[in-house]
Amino acid sequence: MHGNGFILVGDAAGLIDPFWGDGIDTAMISGKIAGEILAEVCRGSDYSAAALQKYADTVWSHLGSKFKFNNMFRQRLESPPLVFPFMTRMEMFNKLYFQGAGTLSKLTELAM
Numbered sequence: 001m002h003g004n005g006f007i008l009v010g011d012a013a014g015l016i017d018p019f020w021g022d023g024i025d026t027a028m029i030s031g032k033i034a035g036e037i038l039a040e041v042c043r044g045s046d047y048s049a050a051a052l053q054k055y056a057d058t059v060w061s062h063l064g065s066k067f068k069f070n071n072m073f074r075q076r077l078e079s080p081p082l083v084f085p086f087m088t089r090m091e092m093f094n095k096l097y098f099q100g101a102g103t104l105s106k107l108t109e110l111a112m
């Protein structure tokens with residue numbers, strides 16, 4: 001999402017939720033971070049990829065865990081017969097996503 005002399009935000013940076021497919025929030029978050037980082041970087045004259053690395057790191061620290069979690073969740077739904085042979089896709093979705101506490105530990109358990 002960055003390189004020598006450029007940074008990308010929102011959809012252009014691939015910040016689209018891997019499960020829900022939404023991206024308004026991540027476009028706004030990455031835009032805000034980009035503004036903050038560029039305010040620092042533009043005080044100097046180094047616009048190299050190395051100087052802009054902080055942007056990618058900051059975006060990932062804000063969004064990385066959500067992306068990893070939802071990506072894992074999507075992968076689980078892609079092959080339901082291997083995970084829950086006797087559940088339909090919607091039953092599994094309902095069970096994992098909406099039935100409250102323990103969802104994360106359940107997913108972690110399933111991922112093992």
Ligand SMILES: Cc1cc2nc3c(=O)[nH]c(=O)nc-3n(C[C@H](O)[C@H](O)[C@H](O)COP(=O)(O)OP(=O)(O)OC[C@H]3O[C@@H](n4cnc5c(N)ncnc54)[C@H](O)[C@@H]3O)c2cc1C
Nearest residue numbers: 009010011012013015016017021022023024025026027028
């Ligand atoms: C049908 C649909 C429904 C969606 N529903 C949701 C939802 O419910 N919730 C959600 O969070 N997300 C949703 N999304 C995704 C969301 O719209 C995007 O993730 C978000 O708008 C990305 O924002 P952005 O600023 O990165 O890009 P964009 O909103 O695409 O903005 C990019 C802008 O750059 C302009 N542009 C392109 N090329 C040039 C150029 N050469 N010169 C000048 N300007 C240019 C474009 O015209 C556009 O205005 C939906 C997307 C679609 C297609």
